[in-house]
Amino acid sequence: MKDTHRKFLIPLILAAAGIVVILMNAVIYHESAADIFAGVLFGVGICTLYRALRPQQAPARRKTTTHQPPAQVYSPQETATVPALNNPLLGQVETAVAQETAALQKAAPLGTEFRRKSWQKTEKIVDEMLAMFVDLIGAALPNCTVAVFFAAPGGAYALRHHRSKSLHVNAKAMIVPREGLLGSVLDKGLSDTYYTPDFTNPMSTLYYYNADHEFAPEERIRSVMIHPITADDDIKGILLIDSTKENAYTDADKKILGNAAGLLGVAVYNTYKDTESCIAHQRLKAMSSLEKDFWTTLELDEVLNKMCDTIPHATPCDRLSISLKESGKMNAAIKRTYGLNSEELLDLAFPLGNDYPMSIASMAYERGVGFFRNFGENRYEIRYTENEPKRNDFASFMAIPFGMESVKGLMLLESIREDAFSKYHIDLLEEMGKSAGIALDKIFMVKQVEDMAIHDSLTGLYNRRRCMEFLKSKIKACARREKPLTLVMCDIDFFKKINDTYGHDTGDIVIKGVAARLNSSIRLDIDVAARFGGEEFVLIFDEMDHDNAKESTERIRQAIENMPFYSTGGQAVKTTMSFGLASFPLHAKDTDGLIRNADKALYDAKNGGRNQVVVY
Secondary structure, three states, X not given: OOHHHHHHHHHHHHHHHXXXXXXXXXXXXXXXXXXXXHHHHHXXXXXXXXXXXXXXXXXXXXXXXXXXXXXXXXXXXXXXXXOOOOOHHHHHHHHHHHHHHHHHHHHHHHOHHHHHHHHHHHHHHHHHHHHHHHHHHHXXXXXXXXXXXXXXXXXXXXXXXXXXXXXXXXXXXXXXXXXXXXXXHHHHOOOOOEEEOOOOOOHHHHOOEOOOOOOOHHHOOOEEEEEEEEEOOEEEEEEEEEXXXXXXXXXXXXXXXXXXXXXXXXXXXXXXXXXXXXXXXXXXXXXXXXXHXXXXXXXXXXXXXXXXXXXXXXXXXXXXXXXXXXXXXXXXXXXXXXXXXXXXXXXXXXXXXXXXXXXXXXXXXXHOOOEEEEOOOOOOOOOOOOOOOOOOOOOEEEEEEEOXXXXXXXXXXXXXXXXXXXXXXXXXHHHHHHHHHHHHHHHHHHHHHHXXXXXXXXXXXXXXXXXXXXXXXXXXXHHHHOOOEEEEEEEEOOHHHHHHHHOHHHHHHHHHHHHHHHHHOOOOOOOEEEEEEOOEEEXXXXXXXXXXXXXXXXXXXXXXXXXXXXXXXXXXXXXXXXEEEEEEOOOOOOHHHHHHHHHHHHHHHHHOOOOOEEEO
C-alpha cells in the first residue's frame, strides 16, 4: 500500500466507525452513552485527518533514480581545445549576483509575495480539509448538497466548498442577511442548529442553486439544516446540508452536524493561526537578521546600502529614495535611490521646515509618522523641492520617516499603480526604520565623539593633534612620490588687543570668521586647515612648492584684510594676519624641522611689520 493511502487509513476507519455507531444509535439504541462514544470516534477521526493534512517537513529520502550525466556540449576533441576563461569581470558579476540573491532571500519573508505564497499554501490545505469534512458528512447523512460557507465582507457568507448530487449549484453563491430563507435566519442571529423539515419556497430563495434552472419536482429541496462554524467566540462560517425529502434529519443528525461544525471551526482556525504565527516568526527572523547586518559594521554607507537593497524586495515599488537630515540644520539630501528615473534624484538637497510645507518630504519630516495615498490627479505634487525633475509616471506613494528620538531620515516609495501601499507596508517599514534609526544614532554618536577628538570645538577645523597626524602622513606620501609639500604657520595680528578692547565674545567672532575663510580658501579633500592653538592656525598645501603656496597664501592674506568684522556692540573691527612658510624637502626633511622653520618664518613676518607672507 502506498504511503499516502496508509496515511489516511486509520483516521478514515475511526471516522467511519463513529458514523456507524451514530447511525446504529439513531436507529436502534437511542442511548446517550452511544452518542458520546460516537462523538469521540468522529472527533478523533476528524482531528487525525487534520493532523495528517497539516504540512510536515519532508524527511530526507534516499535517491533511487539513476544519475544521468549531463549532455556534453563539445566532443572530447573539441573540449580539449576550448580555452579556459580568465576574465576578472566574471568574478565581479558572480559576486554581484550572489549579493543580490542573498539580499533577496533575506528580505523575502518581509515582502507581500512571501505572505501571498504562504497563504496560497494554507488555502490549499484548508480546501483539502473541507473536502474531507464534506465527504464524511455526506457519507453519514442523507443529502442532496453539503456545503461550507465562509464569512465575507458586509456580514455575508460566500460558498467555499460543496458536494452535491445536483449539477446546478451556484459556485459563486452568497448568503446575504435579510435575503431568502437563510438570509433571514442570519439576520435574526444564528447560534445553534437551524432546521426546516418542510421547505416549500422556490429554490431561488436558497441562493446557492442557479436561479435560471427549472427544477423538476423530484429535484426540489424539502429539508434544509445549517449550523454556525465558530472559533475564538466568533462565527467564521456556516455548515449546510439539504435533502429532497421532507423530515430528512433527526435529532441525532443535528448532533452530528453540530459536532462536525465545531471540529471544522477548530481545525480551520488553528490552520490559519499557524500560518499567521509562521509568517510573523519568519518576519521576526528577517528583521533580526537585518538588524544584525546594521550592527555588524556600524558604517553609515553599509546601513544605507542594506536599506536600499532590502526595501524594494520587502515592499515592491517602482522608485525609492532615501534621504538624511543634516544634523542641527533644517535641510536634508538624498543619499540612496533605486528604480525608475531614480538617478535624477541622487544627491538632491532640499529644505525643511514650516517655510516649505508644499513638499511631501517636508511634510513627512515634520509629522514624524508614515503615511500613504495616491497622487493628486490634476496637479504635480512636489516630492522634495521645486527644482526636482518632475515625472508624472507615478500614481501612488508612501513616506516613512525613520529615527529614534528624532527623525533622522526618510524613505519615499513611489509606484506606477494606484493604491499600491497598505497599512501592512507602513508597519513593516516603520519597524525597519526603528532598527536603522538605532544603528544611525549609534553611528552618529560615535562620529560625534570622533569629531570632538579631532576637531576644534569653536571653529570646526582640525585640532593640533589631528593636524600633526595629517602632516606626518602627508610628508611620508610626498617623500614616496618625490613631491613637495608646504606648511604655513599663521596667526591673527594684535589679537590680545581685540580681546581687551571688545571682549572675548568679539574675539571668538573673529577667530570663527578667520577659520571659515582659511577653510574655504584651500582645495577640498587635498589641503588641510587646522587651529594650532589660541589665535594660531596652520595650512598644509599638499604637493605644492613654496612659490605656488606663497601666491595662494597672499590671496588668503588679502581676503582676511578685507573681511568686515563687527564687535558685539556693532563697532567695526580691523583684522590682519601674518604668515610663515616652509617647504618639504627644500627647507626641512622631517616634521619637526618643517614646523620649526615655518614658525621662524612667521616670527620674521611679525617682526617685519605683520600682515605679510614670509618664506623661510
